[in-house]
Amino acid sequence: MSALKTLLYVFVYPGLVFMFVYSTFCEWFDRKVYARLQNRMGPTHTGRWGLLQPVADFFKLMAKEDIVPEKADKTMFTLLPIFGLAVVATAMLLLPVWHFNPAAGGFNSFSGDIIVLLYLLSLPTIIFFLAAWSSTNVFSTVGGTRVLTMFFGYEVPLFLAVLSPALLAGSWRLAEIARFFQAKPVLLLVNLPGFIVAVICVQAKLERTPFDIPHAETEIVGGTFTEFSGKKLAFFRLMTDVEMVVSSGLLATVFLGGFPGGLVLGFLQFIVKTLFVIFLLSLLRAATSRIRVDQVVSFAWGYLAPLAVVQLFFVILLKGFVL
16 A cells, blocks of 8 residues: 555656646646736637647647757757656655655655755756757857856855745754744745745746746747757756746745645645746746846846845844744
């Protein structure tokens, strides 16, 4: 029974099947909200309300011709999309979606899992850079350089913002952080500045407007993904969708009190809270326009990092003298 439960956890919920279904749904939700904010309709025809459009796009790409450039590093060019998808899928399994109590079957809970999750979410950026570099295309190389430049801007503020709730809760375990804020929901307001910083940093991590500089079509064709097609591009797109779900789930866990209530209620809260974060990302995407890569780094170090440090300092004072 224990082995069956583990297999269901890894492959069904919240594993690979759920990951594919929910990440494609979140892509539809993001596209729909973004379109409505621009007075457009968004996906409408494939499936009811266009729900199956991201799935259709994925399988259409899977059926397309898969071209590898003659001068590319063929091994890296082929393996990186698969490795990237495996990384974000592993990160998805660390979210405390199902159980909070390890003794009750919490396979995804261990001390320091928040550090591991943040590490896994850092790897897609490195993968995008290596993918661009291995393709040897000049536009991809420029896009890859921009990916790495942005990485040095937003990553530190993101870590500081996410680790502040962990410090306040006195734990490096995601489930325990969520449980702490469920018991003391008023303290969620303390983390509001950190939540704002984290949302902006996640937008940059996902390379969405106004931080879509690495693949700016009007400047560098397709940037990082210029040479990718077919199955490889499909895997990269699915990887980005899953990364959006995992990032939203991480913010919902540490800033919105997690997903209490067992399997059914926990599942419903996971859906509602992650969609709320994705709605904020879509709103930010619709309300802004692309900025330069140097402006991203300046904004991150000039505003986001100081705000995250102030948040961390306030949490230390609160932890030391009040709680």
